[in-house]
Amino acid sequence: MKVADKHQKIVQAAIRVFARNGFFNSKIAEIAKEANVADGTIYLYFNNKYDILITIFEEEIGKIIARVKREIAQLEDPRLKLERFAYLHLSLVEANRDLAEVIQVELRQSSKFMKEYRNKKFAEYLNIISQIVRQGQNAGIFKKEIMPGIFKRAFFGALDEMSRFWVLSSKKKYSVATAARQISSYFINGIESKQAPPVKAERQPKPNKSKTKRKKSSKSKK
Amino acid sequence: MKVADKHQKIVQAAIRVFARNGFFNSKIAEIAKEANVADGTIYLYFNNKYDILITIFEEEIGKIIARVKREIAQLEDPRLKLERFAYLHLSLVEANRDLAEVIQVELRQSSKFMKEYRNKKFAEYLNIISQIVRQGQNAGIFKKEIMPGIFKRAFFGALDEMSRFWVLSSKKKYSVATAARQISSYFINGIESKQAPPVKAERQPKPNKSKTKRKKSSKSKK
Amino acid sequence: MKVADKHQKIVQAAIRVFARNGFFNSKIAEIAKEANVADGTIYLYFNNKYDILITIFEEEIGKIIARVKREIAQLEDPRLKLERFAYLHLSLVEANRDLAEVIQVELRQSSKFMKEYRNKKFAEYLNIISQIVRQGQNAGIFKKEIMPGIFKRAFFGALDEMSRFWVLSSKKKYSVATAARQISSYFINGIESKQAPPVKAERQPKPNKSKTKRKKSSKSKK
Amino acid sequence: MKVADKHQKIVQAAIRVFARNGFFNSKIAEIAKEANVADGTIYLYFNNKYDILITIFEEEIGKIIARVKREIAQLEDPRLKLERFAYLHLSLVEANRDLAEVIQVELRQSSKFMKEYRNKKFAEYLNIISQIVRQGQNAGIFKKEIMPGIFKRAFFGALDEMSRFWVLSSKKKYSVATAARQISSYFINGIESKQAPPVKAERQPKPNKSKTKRKKSSKSKK
């Protein structure tokens, strides 16, 4: 088994275990068992328990941001971009339940490190939204008085709360598509300017299927 | 000193300590110190550490829900109700930073109990929103196709994320009033039906100053 | 049981356990058992395992130095002082086997801290010897060419090696008095000047029996 | 690379590492790195960590004893022999700082095995001294009442403490020659009989430069 594989095995096991118990209630021994490695092996790949959590954010959020950015870039109309963003966000959560739960729960942890950490990676994600808004305002599609700094949080928060609902409850009352359409419609209608032209259909970007393999196998430094 | 006082002293100390460190990184000894009582005294009022957290939710969220419901009931137009809800939510967070941080962070903890717990008390809060929406739909003010179950989450999520921003960052970039107006306007414009009549000004309810005394001093059972 | 008692109980237990196994092979659990306290109790009185060792040196060597200084001061002739020093050193080792073993073995540990530490307390002990030599040189009793800095180490080393013999082997081949007399005679004859007057008998100071109780019960800070 | 070379490389590396950290704080991985071999390779040459320490004593002390015995044998006068012993001991320590530190520190470890071990090899070294004394007593040069069993320890201890001073402190306050002359003079003057004839100059043996190659390359059995 290649080193990268074991790193991945541990990360994936940790995602499942953290999702199941939360970070603090998860034991290294449990992660090791879930990953089918010895306790000590984990410390060949990570400096400590917390380092595993950080790695999850680093690697997994990074992948998601890259993916969302790529797909958004293929659309023109900011309204379609918002709609697409909503759909992508919800379907990524849907497809990665455990990861989503870990991120949602642990990202809120208020440890000093996390607070700072959140601001770096997370801000990047939020700014995708505010840039869409600004683009729309420049194009006369969105009202000038919308404050992108508030909008990005409101929009993200709406999606985030919706996905928390999915993560926490097992029953799926609404489909991803329905929820994405509803939520994006609230916001799009809510900020569209009077003179905005009707949306012109664009080709939906086809989902990228080839999973990129760019794992760094080096032990993440504290 | 009356029993209720000591109970309150411990709860308030715990809110500060939990806000500072998070639940898991908080020590009973620290709470005891903050409350100026002995470690053991805490166990005269609470069954265990977790019980303190539960009590915070029970008592404090209960107060907030009651307050919000009362104020919302004094308004007629569902659009004003939404706006008022947004303002109340944000200003309550603003006024109770520590409590808000505890609720936001720890409410996400995925312990089994919390999951269940969340659904009870929290659902009540969310349903204030969906009832406003249904009322608006019945009055022809909001579009029929809006799904209240999705809307309530989106609206709450938007406010919640906004307040998280306040809780985590120390700098206040936007005033509560501005944020509340922006966010509620997104949603109100977003779901208003074409034939909705213009909003008719109503008397803003005056904030209820008398702190309600409904403390249960009995030891909360696990 | 008073706090000071428990501190003492732990120190005394640790001396026995360290003497038995050496510092590194001693487990906190074993010390706790020997002291009849719970593992955690040790951490109410000491910051960590190493802190116990340091405390042993601080408190026990301090007592010994004070005792030796006091008794030496009661004699006039530097030759009698050296003889008395030898006797005291060996009989203190004899009377405190475990403590002596801990000091002898662990004082040699080369951890950075210990190196520094050794120089502080230990130098004080050695300097008792060099001061006796200087006094003797000034009085014309000891040869001028004797270098006190070398002598103090040689004299101490001779006694120390002798006592190690006692500590390590259980059989006592020579009495303390014999060994003290032999060793001090080597050195005294070895450094006496030609014109030194004969030793005039002095009253041997009577051993101080009342054990002083000046234990500090406060947790030693790291 | 010949097997003996790798064995030697590991032993020499271990001497450096043990001297640096002490036995318990030294890690097999560090020794392996210092020796430029893989961790596992060490176990091809040694049974376990402790076995390396034992081997250091076995081989290195053996060399020293042989060397000292050889040089002492070339002198006649027991007083010159003692002086020579002192000089050799101190200069060997000086020339092999790391080895000396390891022996001094770890020889004191109180593990059962070490205690027994010390008695075997170490006794041989000490007995070189007592034999010199007996020879001198028989020749009427040393006082009859000197007890060789005490003297050997006192003499060795004096030298040992002096060399510990060198090992632990980096600054060299006294030259080896000075220290050797001082210390041996204390003891020689201290035990010389009244009628001892003056010392007659003898040829100093020239240091043996050819490093003896008697390495056992076989894995040392526990």
Added chain:
DNA sequence: GATGAATGAGTCTTCATTCAT
């Protein structure tokens, strides 16, 4: 023989909880 990734037993330390005073 040589490697170094993997193992997992072992231990210090923390801290929620108890209970004698």
Added chain:
DNA sequence: GATGAATGAAGACTCATTCAT
């Protein structure tokens, strides 16, 4: 009721040793 010293279970982490390659 109040105290805070004492408890001991629990768990992160280390590192000597093994063994498949």
